[in-house]
Structures are given as C-alpha cells and as structure tokens.
Amino acid sequence: MYIYDDFDRTLVDERVREFRDQVARRLSGELTEEEFKPLRLMNGVYLQLHAYMLRIAIPYGTLSSDQLRMLAHVARRYDRNYGHFTTRQNIQFNWIKLEELPDATADLARVGLHGMQTSGNCVRNITTDQWAGVAPDEIEDPRIWAELLRQHLTLHPEFSFLPRKFKIALTASAHDRAAVKIHDIGLRMHRNGAGEAGFEVMVGGGLGRTPFLGKTIKPFLPKRDLLSYVEAIMRTYNQYGRRDNIYKARIKILVHELGAERFAREVEEEWRSIKDGALALDPAVVDDIAARFRYPDYEALADDPPELAQARADNRFRVWLDNSVSNHKLPGYAIVTLSLKPEGAPPGDATAQQMDAIADVAERYSFGEIRVGHEQNLALPHVAQRDLPALWRALDEIGVATPNVNLISDIIACPGLDYCSLANARSIPVAEEITRRFKDLDLARNLGRLHINISGCINACGHHHIGHIGILGVEKNGEEYYQVTIGGRADEGAELGKILGPAVPYGEIADVVEDIAAAYLELRERPDEIFIDTVARVGVDPFKERVYAAR
C-alpha cells in the first residue's frame, strides 16, 4: 500500500472543498453547464444517458480493505448498490445525483480516494501492473514511479487544459500486464548494458477511431530524468497538439503527423533545457516515496503446503487453482485473481455486498490489500498458499470464483448503449450472451487463453482493437451491428486486430464468436498453440471463410 502523508491528505481535502463550491455554483446557475463541464470532468463526473456517473481513481490498482469498504458504502448510499471496475484501474458509479456528489467525494476522501483527473483533457489515472510488488518477473516495484508521476501530474498548472485526454501506463515486468503500448505514454522498465534500471519511453499509442501502437522515442531513460522527460513530452504536446478537431487532438496524431523521429527531436530539445533543473529526481525523494509503500510482514513459508495438496482432491477447487492462482515472488504465497465475469452478468461489476465481503476476505487472507487490473477483475496479492482452500470457499460463496480468468468468457467490455450517450450499440448484453454460450468450463478451458474485448462505439473504451477477438458496435440504418477483428493483443507483443469481414447484426454476433472458436479448434496445430498464435500462423482468411461461408 502507498500510505498518504499529510501533504497528500490535505490536497485531497482541499479538492473536495473546491468541488463542493463548484457544484454549488452550478446549482445556483452561477456557472453555465459549458463552464461546469470541464470542472466536473476533472473530478470524474460525466453526464451519461440517464444520470451523472462518478469515476474514482484507484492509483496503480492498489486498494486497502478500508478503501474497498468505502466504495461499497458509496455504492449503497449514493448509487444503486453496485460499482463497475473499468479497464483503467478506476471504478464507476452510474447513478449519482449532482447534489450528492460533494458528500460522496468527501466520504471517499476520508480513505484517500478521489476522482481527480479521472476524466477531462488532463493526465488521467496512471496505471500499472496489478501484480506490481509481487510479480516474480519484475525488475522493481513500478508503483513507486507511478506514484511519483501521479503526484507530479496532479493539478499540474501547465497541463490541466491539454488538447485531449492523456493516459500513462508503466510496466516493470517482462510480461506486460499494463498494456503500455496503447497509452499516450508507455513506460517499460528494463536494464541497460551497465545493469542500471531505467525506462523505455513510448509515445502515441492509443485506440479510438485511429488506433496506433506507441513508438519508442527513448530506448533508455535514467530514473532521475523521469519527471523532466515526461514534462518535456507534455509541454511539446500542450503547445503543438491539434485543437481544431477533437478526433485529431490526441498525441498519437501529433506523433503520426510529425513522425516519431521529429517528435522525439522536439522533446529532446525541450528536455535539454529542463533536465538538470528542479525536476531532476533526488534519490532521497524517491526513497521517501518508496518508503511509503508498505509491504506485508510475510512469513517464511514453503511452496505446496499439505493443506493445498489435500484440497486438490476436490475437482472444483483444482480447476479454480489452475485457473485463477498465480505465482508470487515469495515461496509459500500466491496471487489470486477474483473473476468479476460470472455467467450472464455485466463484466467488471461488483455489488456493495461483494465489495464488503472481499474487503473482509482480503483482511483475513491478503494483509488487507486488493488489486484492480485492466481486465476488470480484482486480485488478492499476498495469499499464503495454505489459506487457498478456505479462501476459495469464501470467494465461491460470493460469486467471484468463476474459474474463467483469461478464458473466452473473461470478457472486457465498455458500458455501451445501456449507459453511455456516445455508444452506437450495446456491449453488456453481447458479453452476457457470450458467457452463456461458453458456460461449459471444459469447452472454455479447451479453448485456452482467449481475450474478447467489446466496445459499443469507435471510441474503443472496451479496447476492441487489442482483443484476441475484438467486437465493435456500429450502427447501420438504425440497427445495432458488430464488426469483428481477430489477432489483436495488448501485451509486450502488442498488435492491432485485423477485420474479419462485414459487420453482423446483434442477433448473430454470439454465433460468430462460436464459429471463430470452432475454427480455431480445427486450425490449431496442438492443444497448447493458443488462439492468438494460431491467428498469427494461419492469418485471418481461414477464420473469415468459416464465419462467412454460411452467411
């Protein structure tokens, strides 16, 4: 956990007071809706189809049990008893009343939570690996750097009115769980030839209507220069990013229009002027931030304790163990993923009761810590392996032990036309139907790792471009249609998916997914060739033939 100091707490409290004043001025008519809009957006408040939506940041995906209980309280007190975890380590409440927003944010501030910069044309919540600090393959804990960036870019006076929203993600592992290549700035920690850890800096990644993968503009940036280099990127973008057309305002368009090399030169020139100034990171400051991340008092344990071996006799437990439990950096411990993708339910939703129960379970079995990943699932990062059987029973009881993590029914989806005023088509019912079609776990396990991403419109909040199977809602003559891509991926081998063929109507989209799955089972060379590798080997055509032969 990152423990707030008095500076951090004071700032959040001051933000709550400011927002209360802004809401009061809006309610009194002193502020027009046009003037209020950017202010509410920078506090995470959207106006959706039916109501205001409040988006709360979960910085680098780390929550304490107390914080999760407060989210449950907000769901219960101000919303309709549930919250929705998003693809960017946020949680959204969909039914908040404007008059009650200041009280909700004040309640959240009591546990250090806030909606600052979760929306609007500013730097959004900085995301990272949900396994940060416990992943066996990481160089160091990336949250320290995410927190330094979070602080530096919170209420930054120069960068609060950017051309467009701005998203930063970091990874410090060989396997990228933070999808850094689809971010405005992606940072990958690695070691240079001298063994020193630093950052590969990628810019201009992003999805939406013009998808791009990030381009590397700095192969190795020393740690001391992280803030100054990011500042140079931001300053270049703030001055030269397009403001004439909202669809061309993201940094990816600037990088594309200038070319990555010229953009890199502009940044480099700016950076040279500031790199040795106030932003050069003093190791003492970094140490101070690092010291505020508390690690549990782990016990010295051995892998595979007898409790675990015994419990394996239960087939349901074994299936869950194989699917949802991952290696921890320490022996005797495990990382447990909690699936928020039960059959026939909206992906990423949790009820207040579930949140409270998960907070309790985390306190008992995970040192009071919970993680939120971009796949819209939760994780318990510090579970002693001997506790896994008891934990499983507790999770199963509250419906978050569906053993479908990373399988075809572990779908990422945006809220779609059920909530969002931008959407062309529904996402949630499509996801729900697919989970019903693949509710047979043996079938899902046989299909292996397969990510489906669904977006209800071209803005791509469901990241359809990087789904192994991507589904994009479009509108044709007033009807909901869906365009399908395959072969996308978000990890270290990031690729944008390729279009399979003409869009299909709502009633057929789940059939198409079944056809793709059936085609894959026939096309794969061996059972452990996962879907994405088969697509890479055989291309789109064999899938296209299968899907469109009968249509």
Added chain:
Amino acid sequence: MRLVKAGRVIEDRFVRVLDDAPVPDGVAVVVPATRLIADARDLVLRQAPTGVIWPNDRKIAELAPYLDWIALVALVFPNFRDGRAYSQARLLRERHQFHGELRATGQVLRDQLLFLQRAGFDAFEVTKDADAAAFAEAVHRYSVFYQPTGDGRASTLTARRARGASPAVQSQREYVA
C-alpha cells in the same frame, strides 16, 4: 471584465492599439505581435511602456529578442479550455526570465486563476465580475503543490526533502478510515 493585479481590481493603464492605428505618445500601449515585430525599431524608442498581445499558436522564442524592453506580455485564452498559454507563460518566466507584467486575457474564469498564477501570470483580465471579486479565495484554495513551477511556492518534492521526516515519524499521522 475586470483587471486584477496583486489581488486587487485596478484600472488598466494600457491602451490597446490595433495593427494600423497610430501609437499615441506618453501612454502605455499594447500592440499585436505582428505590429511589435514590424515596428520594433520605433517602439523600442518610446518613453512610455509598450506591451504585446502574443497569440497562443506562435512560438514564445520569437518574442525573446524583445523582452528586455517590453513592459507587458498578454497571453491569450481564446476559450478557457485552450491551455497553450500556460506553457508559454512558464517559458517566458522560467526560461526567458521575463520579469514584466504577464497578463492573462481572453476567457479567464475563477477556476483557472490559481493555475494561471502558478504558471507565472501576475495580471488577470477576469471575464466575470463575481470571479474577480472572488480572486483571493480562488488563489488560496490549495496549500499543497506537488510540482515546482518557478512561481516561488514550495512543492512537495522539495518540502519533503527539507522536512526530512522519516517514514517512521510519518506513520503516526496516517489516516485511519
């Protein structure tokens, strides 16, 4: 519109002169960027102060050669969502060491004032009278600043270092939910 400087609403002593109008003697004037560059040789000889309105899509480096005799730079917010002039302001203050009046003009609303001040502005053509009246409140909403911007306010980056508080001491004051 009200001009606010040093926390008070004041009369504007600068007169705006357009591109082709004659520049009056003995009066402080503000001229457009194109006029400044075209007539710099004459303007530099004036006894009364000269200022410039610099558009937000023109590089601030082009203004650098004139800064030692310019009394005022007005930077423009065509609407309050267009934040280019924040970068221009910081460059003027922090890179080019401009010490004259730096004025925010265009759509300038209450909730921008602290950001503007932190970026280096010291004069504000505030669009609404009520916002001008609320100036003091608006720029004192926050007491904590995470990032150094050259405005003289201590940032947490340096404050934490100065205080040298050890995490052990800090932990006594952690929040309790």
